[in-house]
Amino acid sequence: MSSLVAASDLARAAYCPRQLYYARRDGDRAPPPAVREVRALAFEYPALLDANDDELAARPISVSPSAYRENLVRLRERDDWDALTDPVARDELLAGKDCRGVAHKLVRCPGGDDGEGEGEGDDDDDQPPIPSLVSPGEPPERGVWEPQRVRAVALAKALAWEREASIPRALVEYPAVGVVRTVRLTTGNKAAYRRTLRVARDLDFVPSRLRDSAKCESCAYRERCGVKTWSLSSLLGR
Structure with missing residues (x-):
């Protein structure tokens, strides 16, 4: 277990190797309380959807209450809304061949779908869950920032190793804005993961x-x- 690289270290390495060096040197790994407060929103989507403006304004959201509610309405239209709001596991520690990390949710998407209407209608019970990473930040206009992307790939690969099953994608949730994005394990995303893994493993100097x-x-x-x-x-x- 000790030889495994933390998935959170991969995110730091993708952002800036020097930042990872300082975090390891100082033992600075635990997320601050503000991050935990934002992540808690990911487990309250139905209640937040029904909340009024004053209630939303009192929560750590990054957009206006009306914009936040609109985002949650769009999120509710996804096929995986029920899976996101009722995950099969929370804060699940995963350990794979190379990495370990916490998936904030394990969600069982309907029919093997990614929530965006492309499923083939397979039996849900035959499909392993997929990991969801909850990010405290805001997403880019399209897709997912590279640090979260490589961390999501690490979690998917760790889950695949544990379940001895193919995990072709992961989710990244941005609950501060009410947006969820899919990260597929494409050739490019797996290559970025491997590059970042090498950086994190070899980091024994000040970058x-x-x-x-x-x-x-x-x-x-x-x-x-x-x-x-x-x-x-x-x-x-x-």
């Missing part, structure tokens, strides 16, 4: 710092990152 990157603006290590981090004053805590 190069990103230059002029917008990623730095939201990084928790931005004040400590760079040459000054290794100055004598910094090491002495001054």
Whole structure:
């Protein structure tokens, strides 16, 4: 188990290898309370759909109450709405051949479908569940950000290893905006996963710092990152 790479480490490595280095060095792995509060929304979709504006405004959503409600209405139209709102498991620890991590939900999509109307009507009981990763952030205009994409692939591969079954996709939920996206295990997505896995495994040095990157603006290590981090004053805590 100890040789397995954490799926959350893959997400950090995909975002910035230097960020992963700092997180490992400092033992900084637990999500902050604000992240847990957003993730809790993913287990309350039906109640949130019926909530009024004041109730929604008091929750950690990233859009207006009316926009949030509209997104949930669209989400309810997915074939996997029932599976998303009644998962077969929550916070399931998965351990595969290379990675381990927590799937925030295991959902059994109807008829082997991905929730977007492309299923072939297979017997639900014959289909293994698929993992769902709940992200506290906001999605891109289309698809899924690379850090969540490689983490979702890692969870799908770990689940496939445990169940000895094909898991062709995973879900990424963005409950702060009420949006759910599908990540398929395409050749490109699996290649990105393997590249990131190599980075995470080989990271025994301080990686190069990103230059002029917008990623730095939201990084928790931005004040400590760079040459000054290794100055004598910094090491002495001054």
